[in-house]
Structures are given as structure tokens and as C-alpha cells.
Amino acid sequence: MIFHVSIAAVEPRRVAGVLAELWGGTAAPFPPVSDDGWIVFADDDRGSAIEVYPEGVVLREVDGDADAVGIKLPGIGLTSTHIAIATVLDHADVMRIxxxxxxxxxxRKRGGVFGVIELWIEGSVLVEVMTAEMQAEYRAGMSSANWLQMLASMRMAA
Known part of the structure; x- marks a missing residue:
């Protein structure tokens, strides 16, 4: 289970607000990593959260008995990091946002198995938003057994 993830944004506060809206959750400042960091809580029973750091802030290990720190590097814009989140909103509401x-x-329909709304945060970070129907499709089709079966049908070993 994933409890929280982090993403980068040019406007962390704005992005956190939109993610909180999609989740029906709460956005708040997150100063441990950067002065302009934000955290979004899903307000669910697992403590699910998304940390939103300013673009260019990266995490770096610190020697000894200390937490990792955020340091600022030149931003690069695009990333391979993406997340899939559930929403209580319907398709039309997500598109309006x-x-x-x-x-x-x-x-988009992923592999003919489940649907997602590809929402490109600030045009550069992919968040796959899943409505209730899409979440049901995902749960029904996404498993290691189904994945391995697909690989076998493609004659690919795991």
C-alpha cells in the first residue's frame, strides 16, 4: 500500500488545492522540505497524502541521524513520475476542474482494462484520476495474476 507520494509543481499551493478538491480532502502547508511545500490529505482511514514540492526541489540523504532535506536545483519540467488517484467526483466534474x-x-482506457482521466497538472505532471466506475474497473482487472497472464499471452517471461 502506498501511503503518500510527492510531486513537483510550479505553483504548489494551487496544485495542492486542486488535488484536495478532487479527493474531497484538505490542503495545508508542508514546511519540512521547502518553504513553499504543500501537503494534501485525502482524509481517509489510511492517512493517504500527496506532498507537493516546488519544481526543482529534490530530496537528498543527510549523513548521520538526520532526516532527508529538500534542496533546490534548476527545474526540468517534465517527469516520468505519475500517480493514480480515486475521486468522489464524476467525469464531468473532473473535466470542469x-x-x-x-x-x-x-x-483513456488503459490496456482495455480500466479507464482513467489523464489530468496533466500544469501541463507536465500526469495524475490519473479515477471515478467510482473507473476504480471498480481497476480493482477488477489490475492484479499480478492478470498481469502475468497478459505477459504470457505476449510470450514474455516475468
Missing amino acids: ALREGWPAKY
Whole structure:
């Protein structure tokens, strides 16, 4: 189970607010890593959260008995990091939020198994948003057994 993840954003506060809206959760400042960091809580029973750091802030190990620290490097914009999140909103509501924010969004079917709304935060970070129907598809189709079966049908070993 994943309890929290972090993503980068040009406008961390704005991005955190939108993610909180999608989750029906809460956004708050997150100063441990950077002065402009934010955290979004899903307000669920698992403590699910997304930390939103300013673009260019990276985590770095610290020697000895100390927590990792955030340091600022030049931002690069795009990333392979992405997340899939559940939402209580429907498809139309998610698309309205994307339009309001000026962020690209479209419906996609992943491997013919489950649907997602590709929401491109600030046009550069992919968040796959799943409505209740999409979440049911995901739970029904996404498993190691199904994945291995697909690989076998493609004649690929795990």
C-alpha cells in the first residue's frame, strides 16, 4: 500500500488545492522540505497524502541521524513520475476542474482494462484520476495474476 507520494509543481499551493478538491480532502502547508511545500490529505482511514514540492526541489540523504532535506536545483519540467488517484467526483466534474485550471485532460482506457482521466497538472505532471466506475474497473482487472497472464499471452517471461 502506498501511503503518500510527492510531486513537483510550479505553483504548489494551487496544485495542492486542486488535488484536495478532487479527493474531497484538505490542503495545508508542508514546511519540512521547502518553504513553499504543500501537503494534501485525502482524509481517509489510511492517512493517504500527496506532498507537493516546488519544481526543482529534490530530496537528498543527510549523513548521520538526520532526516532527508529538500534542496533546490534548476527545474526540468517534465517527469516520468505519475500517480493514480480515486475521486468522489464524476467525469464531468473532473473535466470542469481541468478546464477551469487550463490543464489538459482526456479519458483513456488503459490496456482495455480500466479507464482513467489523464489530468496533466500544469501541463507536465500526469495524475490519473479515477471515478467510482473507473476504480471498480481497476480493482477488477489490475492484479499480478492478470498481469502475468497478459505477459504470457505476449510470450514474455516475468
